[in-house]
Amino acid sequence: MNSYIKKSVLAMQGYTPGEQPTDLRVIKLNTNESPYPPSPAVRKALQNLKIDTLRLYPDPVNLALRRKIAELHGGGPDNVFVGNGSDETLALCSRAFVEDDGAIGYFDPSYSLYPVLAQIRAVTARPIALGPDFEWTMSADYQASLFFMTTPNAPTGIQYSKTEIRAFCARFPGVVVLDEAYVDFAREHCMDLALEYANVLVLRTLSKSYALAGLRLGYVVGAAPLIEALFKIKDSYNVDRITQATALAALSDQAYMQSLVERIKATRRRTIADLERMGFRVFPSESNFLWVKPPRIPAADLYRRLREQNILVRYFTGPRTQDYLRITIGTDEQMQALVKAIQGI
Numbered sequence: 001m002n003s004y005i006k007k008s009v010l011a012m013q014g015y016t017p018g019e020q021p022t023d024l025r026v027i028k029l030n031t032n033e034s035p036y037p038p039s040p041a042v043r044k045a046l047q048n049l050k051i052d053t054l055r056l057y058p059d060p061v062n063l064a065l066r067r068k069i070a071e072l073h074g075g076g077p078d079n080v081f082v083g084n085g086s087d088e089t090l091a092l093c094s095r096a097f098v099e100d101d102g103a104i105g106y107f108d109p110s111y112s113l114y115p116v117l118a119q120i121r122a123v124t125a126r127p128i129a130l131g132p133d134f135e136w137t138m139s140a141d142y143q144a145s146l147f148f149m150t151t152p153n154a155p156t157g158i159q160y161s162k163t164e165i166r167a168f169c170a171r172f173p174g175v176v177v178l179d180e181a182y183v184d185f186a187r188e189h190c191m192d193l194a195l196e197y198a199n200v201l202v203l204r205t206l207s208k209s210y211a212l213a214g215l216r217l218g219y220v221v222g223a224a225p226l227i228e229a230l231f232k233i234k235d236s237y238n239v240d241r242i243t244q245a246t247a248l249a250a251l252s253d254q255a256y257m258q259s260l261v262e263r264i265k266a267t268r269r270r271t272i273a274d275l276e277r278m279g280f281r282v283f284p285s286e287s288n289f290l291w292v293k294p295p296r297i298p299a300a301d302l303y304r305r306l307r308e309q310n311i312l313v314r315y316f317t318g319p320r321t322q323d324y325l326r327i328t329i330g331t332d333e334q335m336q337a338l339v340k341a342i343q344g345i
């Protein structure tokens with residue numbers, strides 16, 4: 001027994017990220033990255049970056065980025081916090097809004113980082129089991145200090161009704177973080193709730209729709225007092241100069257991001273049709289991935305056999321998720337290769 005380490009840390013497992021193979025021939029449909037490159041404006045911003053400026057610390061409060069984000073979503077820079085990936089901002093929320101005897105809530109299944117954040121804080125996790133078809137369930141008296149809600153949800157791709165989300169935000173006693181990592185692929189968003197309610201934060205990331213998972217930039221919009229709390233506890237320089245410059249370029253090219261989203265949505269439609277033709281159950285997706293149940297073959301077996309053919313999809317063990325696969329939408333060519341491989345199997 002190693003007595004140097006905190007008991008709660010010894011006891012926890014840690015977050016398991018999706019596999020990142022070094023072999024570039026692998027068709028990688030397992031971590032919801034974009035199959036397309038980021039905006040050409042990002043390349044230009046990198047080329048224009050004066051290497052000499054890397055001597056200097058970056059802007060600790062990310063003002064240029066926050067102004068840009070406020071311009072996109074409404075509110076002002078005081079309503080915006082910028083983090084080293086949205087994962088950092090989720091961790092900061094778990095530190096800022098939960099007392100040591102408090103509780104963190106989330107739907108099960110949803111983003112598998114949330115229970116890990118509760119374990120890191122050594123606070124109570126209070127998950128809510130989704131319904132048999134992964135639909136919204138919630139008892140009227142449910143309480144926690146902080147609720148993380150992925151919408152559209154991951155790994156299911158299902159979006160909850162905005163009416164239900166709004167009613168929940170209005171009655172929930174703690175802070176609600178609406179994790180909209182995939183919302184650019186959905187029909188509607190809840191950004192207005194962040195500017196309307198004192199207890200609601202909306203989280204976005206450049207990792208999915210902007211094709212910049214390698215950059216690490218996420219942001220939060222919400223009421224100024226919540227944003228100020230996050231500022232107090234962040235690392236002094238949490239977003240580096242290179243990321244500040246390139247993220248600003250990416251956010252300034254909305255047309256490019258929208259064009260990527262349209263391509264992925266078109267491929268999504270075609271892939272759903274192909275998989276349904278083969279007898280898969282495909283859940284309605286408002287994201288850049290599909291949640292599917294294969295016919296005639298256990299999901300774990302299909303996952304393994306695809307892997308043997310260098311096609312990586314995501315498989316989650318556990319009673320709620322073991323019969324399903326999560327498949328990221330890649331290019332049309334990648335999805336055709338997937339469909340062909342499944343037919344062979």
Ligand SMILES: *Cc1c(COP(=O)(O)O)cnc(C)c1O
Binds near residue numbers: 087181206
């Ligand atoms: C991908 C993802 C994130 C992480 O975003 P980063 O900005 O890459 O840290 C957050 N929440 C959900 C639900 C995600 O799927």
